[in-house]
Amino acid sequence: MTRTKEDILRLIDEAGVRYIRLCFTDILGKIKGMSITRSEIEQVLEEGQGFDGSSIEGFARIDESDLMAIPDPVTFRIIPWDVAGEKVAMMFCDIQTPDGKPYEGDPRWVLKRNLQKIQEKGWTFNVGPEIEYFYFANDEEPGILDQTGYFDYGTVDIGTQLRKKTVNALELLDVPVECSHHEVAHSQHEIDLKYQEALVMADFAQVYRFVVKEVAQENELYATFMPKPMFSENGSGMHCHMSIFEGNKNLFFSPDGEYLLSKMARQFIAGILTHVKEITLVLNQWVNSYKRLVPDYEAPVYISWGRRNRSSLIRVPMYRNGKEQATRIELRSPDPATNPYLAFSCMLAAGMKGIENNYKLPPPVEQNIFQMTEEEKANLKIDTLPGSIEYATQLAEQSELVKEVLGPHVFRKLIANKKIEWDNYRTHVSQYEIDKYLPML
Numbered sequence: 001m002t003r004t005k006e007d008i009l010r011l012i013d014e015a016g017v018r019y020i021r022l023c024f025t026d027i028l029g030k031i032k033g034m035s036i037t038r039s040e041i042e043q044v045l046e047e048g049q050g051f052d053g054s055s056i057e058g059f060a061r062i063d064e065s066d067l068m069a070i071p072d073p074v075t076f077r078i079i080p081w082d083v084a085g086e087k088v089a090m091m092f093c094d095i096q097t098p099d100g101k102p103y104e105g106d107p108r109w110v111l112k113r114n115l116q117k118i119q120e121k122g123w124t125f126n127v128g129p130e131i132e133y134f135y136f137a138n139d140e141e142p143g144i145l146d147q148t149g150y151f152d153y154g155t156v157d158i159g160t161q162l163r164k165k166t167v168n169a170l171e172l173l174d175v176p177v178e179c180s181h182h183e184v185a186h187s188q189h190e191i192d193l194k195y196q197e198a199l200v201m202a203d204f205a206q207v208y209r210f211v212v213k214e215v216a217q218e219n220e221l222y223a224t225f226m227p228k229p230m231f232s233e234n235g236s237g238m239h240c241h242m243s244i245f246e247g248n249k250n251l252f253f254s255p256d257g258e259y260l261l262s263k264m265a266r267q268f269i270a271g272i273l274t275h276v277k278e279i280t281l282v283l284n285q286w287v288n289s290y291k292r293l294v295p296d297y298e299a300p301v302y303i304s305w306g307r308r309n310r311s312s313l314i315r316v317p318m319y320r321n322g323k324e325q326a327t328r329i330e331l332r333s334p335d336p337a338t339n340p341y342l343a344f345s346c347m348l349a350a351g352m353k354g355i356e357n358n359y360k361l362p363p364p365v366e367q368n369i370f371q372m373t374e375e376e377k378a379n380l381k382i383d384t385l386p387g388s389i390e391y392a393t394q395l396a397e398q399s400e401l402v403k404e405v406l407g408p409h410v411f412r413k414l415i416a417n418k419k420i421e422w423d424n425y426r427t428h429v430s431q432y433e434i435d436k437y438l439p440m441l
Contacts, residue, residue, distance in 0.1 A: 003073040005045045012038060012089060015078050021090040022049055022069050023206070025107050027414055028285065029339030031206055033093075034069070045071060048096065053105075067103055069093035075203055080172035081218070092203050104409040107341035111199055114345040114405060118352070124245045125348050128178070128195030128328070129205060131336045132236035133212055134229055135159045135187050139222045142229045144187040158221070163189050166215045173211065175204050184298065185233040195241060195328075198344045205340040227284070227335040228291035235292030235299055238336040240347065241317065243328040244268070253327040259307055259316045259364075260327055269305055269314055269329055270361040271354020272347065276303060276313065276333065278399035279346035280385055281392040281418060282406075283334040287425045290388050292335060295370050300332045303383040304365040311369040313385070333385060342406065342414075349405040390426075393418045 012020070020041055023033040034051060036044055047068075054065035075092040082088075095106035102109045118125055135158070137143035146157050160182065167177050176194035183190045191212075193204055209225060216223035228235035243252045244264070252265035261269075276283075284293060292299045305314035315330045334343055353359070365380060372382075386392035393415060396402045403411045 003076055005042070005073070008045065008073055008076050009042065011076065011078065012041065015087055015089075017078060017087045017089045019083070019086060019088045020044075021079075021088060022071060022093050023090055024069055024093045024095055025206060025339065025341060027105070027107060027339065027342070027410055028417070029107070029206075029337070029342075031210060033090075035088075045073070048093075050098075053095070053103075066098050068096045068098060068100075070096055077173045077207075080169050081214075090207075092206070104407050105413065107339055107410065108199075108202070110406060110410055111202055111341040111345045113407070114348055115198060118244070118348070122246055123251065125198045125344075126195045126243050126245060126328075127198045127201045127344055127347075128193060128241040129201065129334075129340075130190055130192045130237070130239040130241075131205065131208060131225075132183050132188060132190045132238065133223055133225050133336060134185070134236065135162060135189065135216060136222045136224060136229075139224070142187075144230075145221070146182075146187055158219070159187060159189055162215055162219055162221065162223075163191065165219075166212050167191060169211050169215060170208065173207060175207055175211075183234070183236075185230065188234065188236065195243075198348065202340040202344055209336070225336040227286065227289045227337055229288075236336050237292070237299060237332060238334045238338065239330055239332045240334055240343075241328045241330050242268075242347065242351070250324045250327055252329065253324040259318075261316065261329075264355055265327070265329065266361040267354040267359050268351035269354070270359035271351040271357075272314060272331060273303055273305060273362070274359055275350035275353060275399075275401055277383070277386060277392075278395050278402055279350055279405075280333065281389070281396035281414070282342050282346045282402065283338055284392065285339065285389075285414075285418065286335075286337055287389050287421055289335050289337065290386070290392070293333065293385055293387070301384055302365075302369045302377070303385065304369060304380075305329075305361070306364040306366045308366065312365060342410070345405050346402065349401060353401065388422075389418060390422045393422065 018038055019035045021033050021035050023031050026032055048070040050068055052065050053067040071091040071093050076089060078089045094108055095103040097103055115125060135145050145159050163180050167180050170177050178192045178194045180191040196204060212223045225236060243250055245251060252262055253260055254262035293301055295301050300313040304312045306312040307316045307318060313333055315332060317330050331347060369382060386395060397415050
């Protein structure tokens with residue numbers, strides 16, 4: 001879909017839009033931006049909007065803080081509810097330096113740059129995320145709203161009602177939804193977006209998180225993408241389904257391949273298995289992310305692959321067995337609090353390393369790894385994901401792949417940010433420590 005400046009102006013005037021939000025993303029995945037009025041939009045569409053990037057996480061230093069937000073017309077959409085009584089639209093922007101060059105600290109540019117490498121081959125990288133989240137009564141404590149579980153359905157349940165409203169809002173925003181349902185934990189939900197080209201999907205993921213939170217807030221509740229908000233309950237993941245197409249041909253499909261996977265697909269899986277420990281910091285970027293990546297709560301911990309094995313890191317879904325278009329792989333470790341632009345970049349780059357260097361895929365593991373002994377796991381050479389953000393940061397900092405994917409600027413800023421986060425966490429005295437040690441020591 002393409003849109004011209006004239007198309008956007010017509011849509012604005014037809015809907016009576018008064019304000020337009022210009023959105024972009026910082027390195028941690030948070031949406032940032034500014035609002036302009038109808039009278040300013042024509043000039044901004046032509047020239048972009050200047051802003052000070054010195055206070056944006058991972059953006060410019062004070063001495064080089066002048067940046068330009070360049071709206072991407074394809075991303076224009078009208079928010080389907082009034083904001084303070086006014087019609088508001090939004091657009092995602094690419095960030096440029098004043099001389100018109102892509103800004104290397106812009107996560108959207110990081111993904112574009114990595115996608116260019118496969119676009120030169122005539123390939124398209126498609127992603128379909130399953131994004132989970134929780135509804136709570138407020139943002140102060142995880143007060144659950146229901147006692148229901150996986151795929152339970154109740155029209156009187158407030159969470160179900162909010163999820164329906166969210167799906168309706170997403171579709172009004174031209175974000176295609178494949179399905180939605182209640183997840184395993186109480187108050188936990190999932191809305192699956194229909195797979196798209198990676199850049200489009202990264203934008204959609206940002207819209208998704210915005211809409212989920214806005215709809216909850218309108219109903220005086222709170223939605224969170226925190227990976228593990230409750231002890232002894234499943235955390236929230238963002239399982240990512242991936243495939244590479246050449247035109248309408250799915251390059252991951254082979255009618256003669258095991259599991260119907262092509263040689264390319266097997267190499268791609270091998271690439272992710274080989275490099276996943278290095279890229280885990282990007283896929284799981286918060287201290288809390290590693291409270292989810294523990295055994296017994298359905299989140300993947302072990303580096304392996306299989307078909308029906310949900311204890312594996314990578315699964316080959318068989319929903320439509322034999323259908324070329326539906327053949328894909330599913331990476332189950334990312335969580336919904338990641339930066340989708342950086343996460344998709346790292347997943348693609350790791351998989352492409354496998355293709356470029358002809359990595360060999362180990363045999364699949366179909367047994368429940370959670371029930372294996374340490375000896376059994378050692379015999380099968382099953383490694384584990386990093387168990388803390390400290391270890392994940394160390395691995396990422398040593399990785400030439402991560403540095404190449406993110407670029408020197410984002411790489412440095414992300415590593416520095418995560419070291420600070422770990423220091424803040426490890427020096428904090430938690431309530432657990434007070435309750436356990438104060439009475440006995």
